[in-house]
Amino acid sequence: xxxxxxxxxxxxxxxxxxxxxxxxxxxxxxxxxxxxxxxxxxxxxxxxxxxxxxxxxxxxxxxxxxxxxxxxxxxxxxxxxxxxxxxxxxxxxxxxxxxxxxxxxxxxxxxxxxxxxxxxxxxxxxxxxxxxxxxxxxxxxxxxxx
Amino acid sequence: xxxxxxxxxxxxxxxxxxxxxxxxxxxxxxxxxxxxxxxxxxxxxxxxxxxxxxxxxxxxxxxxxxxxxxxxxxxxxxxxxxxxxxxxxxxxxxxxxxxxxxxxxxxxxxxxxxxxxxxxxxxxxxxxxxxxxxxxxxxxxxxxxxxxxxxxxxxxxxxxxxxxxxxxxxxxxxxxxxxxxxxxxxxxxxxxxxxxxxxxxxxxxxxxxxxxxxxxxxxx
Numbered sequence: 084x085x086x087x088x089x090x091x092x093x094x095x096x097x098x099x100x101x102x103x104x105x106x107x108x109x110x111x112x113x114x115x116x117x118x119x120x121x122x123x124x125x126x127x128x129x130x131x132x133x134x135x136x137x138x139x140x141x142x143x144x145x146x147x148x149x150x151x152x153x154x155x156x157x158x159x160x161x162x163x164x165x166x167x168x169x170x171x172x173x174x175x176x177x178x179x180x181x182x183x184x185x186x187x188x189x190x191x192x193x194x195x196x197x198x199x200x201x202x203x204x205x206x207x208x209x210x211x212x213x214x215x216x217x218x219x220x221x222x223x224x225x226x227x228x229x
Numbered sequence: 230x231x232x233x234x235x236x237x238x239x240x241x242x243x244x245x246x247x248x249x250x251x252x253x254x255x256x257x258x259x260x261x262x263x264x265x266x267x268x269x270x271x272x273x274x275x276x277x278x279x280x281x282x283x284x285x286x287x288x289x290x291x292x293x294x295x296x297x298x299x300x301x302x303x304x305x306x307x308x309x310x311x312x313x314x315x316x317x318x319x320x321x322x323x324x325x326x327x328x329x330x331x332x333x334x335x336x337x338x339x340x341x342x343x344x345x346x347x348x349x350x351x352x353x354x355x356x357x358x359x360x361x362x363x364x365x366x367x368x369x370x371x372x373x374x375x376x377x378x379x380x381x382x383x384x385x386x387x388x389x390x391x392x393x394x395x396x397x398x399x400x401x402x403x404x405x406x407x408x409x410x411x412x413x414x415x416x417x418x419x420x421x422x423x424x425x426x427x428x429x430x431x432x433x434x435x436x437x438x439x440x441x442x443x444x445x446x447x448x449x
Contacts, residue, residue: 140305140306142332142336143332163282163310164304167309168309194318198313
């Protein structure tokens with residue numbers, strides 16, 4: 084059997100804990116990082132990974148999480164800048180093969196996708212979905228949407 | 230030259246004042262509304278309130294015309310993003326970050342952002358100052374509990390000419406080695422210290438200060 088893929092999830096809020104629970108159930112080896120220890124309560128009772136309390140914007144904390152061994156890292160904190168910092172460190176310094184970051188600000192998303200950081204922007208996704216649903220509900224197609 | 234400083238707190242104020250006094254045009258970006266009111270009263274500078282890690286804030290602050298940007302917030306992740314937006318979005322090639330965690334100096338450089346760490350600079354200054362006094366901290370051992378320190382004996386030190394047994398070192402400290410010219414001596418109680426000797430002092434971390442005082446004299 085090949086060893087389980089090693090995943091680091093940064094941030095254990097609603098999004099991070101959900102992703103971590105899911106991946107842990109799928110048999111991945113998961114480490115969750117959060118500044119606030121009480122956030123780990125959001126993890127499911129069958130979560131089998133590790134939890135590390137610490138500020139992910141510090142290299143020593145990332146090293147403690149063995150970032151150099153990670154197969155992928157998902158940055159989900161509610162601070163765009165922390166996510167972008169960790170994502171760049173993971174990609175440029177530790178050569179983590181797959182790096183994903185949540186970024187709320189669409190303008191930052193644009194800039195960082197140019198730098199090769201793969202981002203997910205909830206604002207864009209929600210806007211697209213809303214507009215799609217409007218069209219499906221029979222509202223006239225919005226003018227600037229072709 | 231047009232300089233933009235992004236940060237907060239007292240160091241932002243003092244640095245801005247300094248740069249203004251050298252004849253440069255300064256724009257300050259600070260996220261704290263009250264600080265901004267104060268800064269605009271006290272500085273002859275353009276003050277913009279907002280989060281400098283948003284390109285919209287930097288644009289409002291006139292980033293497009295800036296020659297040099299310094300990001301000095303207390304959060305390194307913000308400083309990184311500020312400098313990257315400044316460089317990539319506004320073409321401010323001279324964007325410099327002040328990092329808080331000395332380890333991040335290297336990180337920023339690898340990511341292409343010139344950075345310096347004030348902690349690093351201060352610790353270097355202290356080191357140099359001690360070197361100047363002929364005192365070098367060689368290495369902390371035992372998880373930082375034990376210090377090995379090299380001290381150059383000078384003629385104005387009270388221990389000159391005294392045998393080790395007559396020098397009242399504090400408890401938990403010991404002169405382990407005396408280096409005289411090119412000779413290395415493991416001293417005994419009767420060994421006397423001469424001008425120019427270098428001694429290796431072994432102490433616990435908390436006794437180092439008192440041991441140094443005993444060797445170099447009170448007033449230091």
